Amino acid sequence: MIAFLLRRLGQSLLLLLIVSVIGFAILHLAPGGPMSQFAAGGDMTQADLDRIAEQLGLNRPLPVQYVEWLWRMLSGDWGVSYRDQQPVLHIIASHIGATLELMLTSTLLAMLIGAWVGILGAIRRYSLFDSLATVGAMIALSIPTFWFGLVVIYVFSVGLGWLPSGNRYTMGDGSFLNQVHHLIGPCIVLALVSTAVWSRYMRSSMLEVVNQDYIRTARAKGVPERQILMRHALRNALLPMITITGLHVPTLLSGALVTETVFTWPGMGRLFLDSISYRDYPVVMGILMFTAVLVLMGSLLADLLYGVADPRISRSGR
Amino acid sequence: MNKPSTKTPGLALPALHRREVLALGAGGILAASGLGARAQGKAPPPPPAKPSGQVVVGLSQEPTAFNPLMPGIEVDETVWMQVFNTMWLAQPDGSLVPDLAAEVPSEANGGISEGGLAWKVKLREGITWHDGAPFTAEDVKYTLELINAPGFKARTRVGHSLVKDIKVTGPLEISWRMEKAYAPYLALLSNTFIVPKHLLEKAADPNTAPFNGAPVGTGPFKWGTRTPGDNIQLVANEKYHGKGPYLEKAVLKYVPDQTALYAQFRTGQVDLIIGTGIPANFYAEAVKLPGRKVVKIPSASLEVLMPNLEHPALSDKAVRKALYASINKQAIIDIVFYGLHIPTESFMPQESWAYDPSLPKQSYDPALAGKILDDAGWKRSGSGVRMKNGVPLEFAVSTTTGAALREQCQQLMQQDWQQIGIKMAINNMPAAVIWGEFYTRSKFQSLLVGTAFRTVIDPDPAHRFGSDAIPAKSGNGANQMQWQNAEADALMKQGQETFDPEKRKAIYQKLQVLVREELPILPIYQYAPVEGYKEGLIGYLPNINARQNTWNMGQWYWAK
Numbered sequence: 001m002i003a004f005l006l007r008r009l010g011q012s013l014l015l016l017l018i019v020s021v022i023g024f025a026i027l028h029l030a031p032g033g034p035m036s037q038f039a040a041g042g043d044m045t046q047a048d049l050d051r052i053a054e055q056l057g058l059n060r061p062l063p064v065q066y067v068e069w070l071w072r073m074l075s076g077d078w079g080v081s082y083r084d085q086q087p088v089l090h091i092i093a094s095h096i097g098a099t100l101e102l103m104l105t106s107t108l109l110a111m112l113i114g115a116w117v118g119i120l121g122a123i124r125r126y127s128l129f130d131s132l133a134t135v136g137a138m139i140a141l142s143i144p145t146f147w148f149g150l151v152v153i154y155v156f157s158v159g160l161g162w163l164p165s166g167n168r169y170t171m172g173d174g175s176f177l178n179q180v181h182h183l184i185g186p187c188i189v190l191a192l193v194s195t196a197v198w199s200r201y202m203r204s205s206m207l208e209v210v211n212q213d214y215i216r217t218a219r220a221k222g223v224p225e226r227q228i229l230m231r232h233a234l235r236n237a238l239l240p241m242i243t244i245t246g247l248h249v250p251t252l253l254s255g256a257l258v259t260e261t262v263f264t265w266p267g268m269g270r271l272f273l274d275s276i277s278y279r280d281y282p283v284v285m286g287i288l289m290f291t292a293v294l295v296l297m298g299s300l301l302a303d304l305l306y307g308v309a310d311p312r313i314s315r316s317g318r
Numbered sequence: 319m320n321k322p323s324t325k326t327p328g329l330a331l332p333a334l335h336r337r338e339v340l341a342l343g344a345g346g347i348l349a350a351s352g353l354g355a356r357a358q359g360k361a362p363p364p365p366p367a368k369p370s371g372q373v374v375v376g377l378s379q380e381p382t383a384f385n386p387l388m389p390g391i392e393v394d395e396t397v398w399m400q401v402f403n404t405m406w407l408a409q410p411d412g413s414l415v416p417d418l419a420a421e422v423p424s425e426a427n428g429g430i431s432e433g434g435l436a437w438k439v440k441l442r443e444g445i446t447w448h449d450g451a452p453f454t455a456e457d458v459k460y461t462l463e464l465i466n467a468p469g470f471k472a473r474t475r476v477g478h479s480l481v482k483d484i485k486v487t488g489p490l491e492i493s494w495r496m497e498k499a500y501a502p503y504l505a506l507l508s509n510t511f512i513v514p515k516h517l518l519e520k521a522a523d524p525n526t527a528p529f530n531g532a533p534v535g536t537g538p539f540k541w542g543t544r545t546p547g548d549n550i551q552l553v554a555n556e557k558y559h560g561k562g563p564y565l566e567k568a569v570l571k572y573v574p575d576q577t578a579l580y581a582q583f584r585t586g587q588v589d590l591i592i593g594t595g596i597p598a599n600f601y602a603e604a605v606k607l608p609g610r611k612v613v614k615i616p617s618a619s620l621e622v623l624m625p626n627l628e629h630p631a632l633s634d635k636a637v638r639k640a641l642y643a644s645i646n647k648q649a650i651i652d653i654v655f656y657g658l659h660i661p662t663e664s665f666m667p668q669e670s671w672a673y674d675p676s677l678p679k680q681s682y683d684p685a686l687a688g689k690i691l692d693d694a695g696w697k698r699s700g701s702g703v704r705m706k707n708g709v710p711l712e713f714a715v716s717t718t719t720g721a722a723l724r725e726q727c728q729q730l731m732q733q734d735w736q737q738i739g740i741k742m743a744i745n746n747m748p749a750a751v752i753w754g755e756f757y758t759r760s761k762f763q764s765l766l767v768g769t770a771f772r773t774v775i776d777p778d779p780a781h782r783f784g785s786d787a788i789p790a791k792s793g794n795g796a797n798q799m800q801w802q803n804a805e806a807d808a809l810m811k812q813g814q815e816t817f818d819p820e821k822r823k824a825i826y827q828k829l830q831v832l833v834r835e836e837l838p839i840l841p842i843y844q845y846a847p848v849e850g851y852k853e854g855l856i857g858y859l860p861n862i863n864a865r866q867n868t869w870n871m872g873q874w875y876w877a878k
Contacts, residue, residue, distance in 0.1 A: 030751075031747070031750075031751040031754065031756075032747075032748065032749075032750035032751035032752075032753075032754040033750065033754050033755075035754065035758075036749060036750045036751070036752070036753035036754040036757075037391055037749075037750075037753070038389055038391065038473075039753045039754070039757055039758050039796075040749070040753040040757075040769075044389075044473065044474050044796070045474065045476055045781050045787070045789075045794055045795050045796055046758055046789030046793055046794050046795055046796065047475075047793065047794040047795075048472075048473065048474045048475060048476070049758060050793060051475075052389055052471055055469070055471050055525075056471075080526065081382075083382045083383070084382045084383075084546070085382075085383065085384075085385070085388070085525075085526070085530050085531065086531055086546075091546060094545070094546045094547075095546060095547055098547075098548075150577070153578070153581055154581075157581065157585050158581060158584060158585060161585070164585065164587060165578065165581040165582050165584075165585045165587060166573065166578055166581070166582055166587070167548070167571075167573075167582070167587060168548065170587070171372065171374045171549065171551075171569045171571065171587075261574055261575055261578075262575065262578060263578075264548075264572070264573045264574060264575070264578055264582070266545060266546065266547030266548035266572075267547070270547055270574060271546075271547055273574075274380065274547070274574065277748075277749065277750060278750070279750045
């Protein structure tokens with residue numbers, strides 16, 4: 001077990017290094033740069049722009065900039081935003097709460113509904129419900145989030161006036177109910193797509209299990225159908241879901257680019273988008289590394305949990 | 319000087335919209351100039367005795383830079399204007415009104431002497447910083463010195479780098495000398511916010527001082543809290559030295575998408591939209607919103623076609639004249655931009671005191687354009703594209719990707735020019751790319767760009783038009799079209815050294831005639847952005863001479 005952990009950690013560090021090199025290179029080699037936002041206005045002269053670029057260290061060769069960034073990163077200094085003049089970790093920390101709130105709510109919603117739809121679809125395969133669920137899932141998966149978000153705003157906010165058209169809370173009213181009210185719109189949009197995804201996974205996983213020999217054996221023994229489903233089928237069908245959940249962890253914290261923008265939700269997704277459009281290199285790199293660590297941790301966690309949940313895949317034997 | 323109302327009727331709007339737009343537009347402008355309530359026969363209610371209520375200002379960009387001397391973009395100034403003050407402030411009519419200073423220095427009052435080389439400023443008494451410390455001449459000295467400090471990431475040193483021998487001659491008196499006479503410095507100081515010495519000098523490095531994340535100033539509002547990516551809350555400074563503040567709280571709310579921002583304005587979650595404003599395509603709908611006032615505001619930004627004068631074809635004045643004569647400005651404004659903007663011939667905003675209204679009017683005349691090209695020796699070749707001495711008359715126009723209306727504008731130009739044998743390609747790029755070295759090092763062939771050609775509020779365009787201000791050549795300035803003209807250089811030098819407004823006006827009018835003749839830029843229109851606010855908000859007053867229309871937010875209040 002320890003050997004496995006150490007090996008995984010070693011692989012992860014190597015992966016992180018590769019991610020950082022590729023990310024840094026793509027980011028810096030992409031045309032444009034952080035000075036563009038200032039140049040467009042026309043009131044800063046080239047001497048001003050050049051001096052600031054020099055002060056930010058943007059004129060040095062890329063490998064030098066990378067090594068310096070890496071060295072600082074290793075010593076725990078994630079750098080300072082070009083746009084905000086704030087430490088990168090501070091900026092990430094100030095956006096993560098909003099993302100977590102939105103993603104946890106929508107993911108829980110999607111998992112519950114998705115699992116229910118998936119299970120029901122599997123045990124009543126080819127029923128009217130199953131067909132409707134399948135078609136519904138396909139439609140939900142094909143709808144562009146951006147468009148759907150705007151439709152929700154148009155119908156429920158502009159048209160009916162039931163929901164706020166964005167933001168995390170009303171200015172001057174931070175009550176719990178007010179926050180829940182604001183959560184509904186973006187949650188519907190986010191949950192729609194993930195419900196479809198979860199229900200498809202759940203359905204196929206469940207289908208695989210209900211056709212196994214041990215289910216037939218249980219039925220032959222006369223175990224009540226309900227008990228077969230809950231104890232034998234569901235428990236086993238949930239196993240692959242652990243992996244999916246593990247891989248889903250990073251999204252919980254890295255946010256949803258499109259939905260956060262449409263609903264003006266001040267989360268990580270929007271921070272990432274804004275930072276890229278301003279070429280705020282330290283923040284983009286910070287988010288990239290943060291997300292990479294989450295992905296690696298999520299998959300490691302999934303592997304470990306899998307071993308716990310399913311003794312057949314125990315690591316101790318290796 | 320602020321007279322957008324005289325321009326509104328000049329627009330040939332589509333018949334369907336004309337009447338309602340004009341009616342609402344005129345009403346909006348009256349209200350915007352503070353006359354609305356009076357014009358309707360009732361005086362606005364008096365402001366509250368104690369600051370009360372809050373306003374939520376919707377912005378489509380996020381203010382992130384809070385040290386007003388460090389690099390920032392226009393939207394950052396919404397914060398600076400509330401928290402800090404400048405020595406004097408530009409009014410909508412262009413006049414300067416003393417703020418931290420007791421009076422605006424001039425040659426008449428002796429504040430400026432020796433032909434502009436010696437400056438002396440008396441400051442206002444009784445001003446305190448938000449933390450209670452008194453404001454003194456030391457703060458002004460510290461500010462001017464910090465801008466020029468070698469390691470400090472100052473936003474711009476234009477003008478400031480000429481300042482030397484700063485002396486504090488009394489607690490509220492300061493004097494300095496200039497390396498050369500530079501009249502625009504008065505305007506530059508109207509946009510130079512004074513920072514507190516006692517807080518910044520304590521920091522080991524002013525670039526990373528805690529002050530930069532929680533600024534302390536002298537302005538009508540104090541820094542409150544910030545939720546990054548979402549909003550900034552400012553609270554009333556009850557010890558403010560000027561009028562107001564009348565609002566207890568001001569929220570600057572960031573809504574990244576312009577359409578989403580407009581939706582929040584419609585549903586009432588933001589009280590007003592300023593800055594990038596309401597998208598042109600929503601204007602007709604917005605003016606009909608109940609409980610909202612939607613106004614076209616004057617702006618100093620111009621939409622121009624900026625040719626690169628080193629391009630083999632565009633360097634020919636005849637080509638630029640032909641291009642200009644075959645731009646269908648009215649179609650662009652009416653069809654593409656919903657009749658919002660104002661056609662212009664000058665690089666100067668039409669509200670400026672130095673504006674020359676007598677410049678020849680461009681009219682859409684493809685036949686004339688063809689003749690100009692024929693006369694200049696640009697002959698049609700087999701492919702239909704004109705040639706001269708082996709140089710084909712073809713070039714690309716670049717602008718920011720995703721600006722849908724500008725893309726339509728490009729297509730209109732492309733069609734018109736194709737008919738007279740000019741081949742134009744469209745080569746658009748994302749903002750972070752196009753406004754990088756592509757722009758600053760003049761790597762473009764031509765650009766469709768919205769920009770300004772003045773120094774803050776001063777008519778001096780030397781950093782945009784001067785031969786010594788070509789970044790691709792001298793590494794300085796912002797003359798990206800690479801225009802070189804000795805006569806223009808001489809006029810601009812004269813303009814900088816002259817302090818008498820009447821004489822300066824004559825100089826800049828000559829320059830406008832020259833620029834209209836030489837066409838280093840092809841002016842298309844002057845922007846008339848659309849801003850909106852909730853009915854009942856009193857005090858909102860568009861100011862072409864302020865970077866943002868929150869410039870007088872200290873005087874805003876709600877009619878109860």
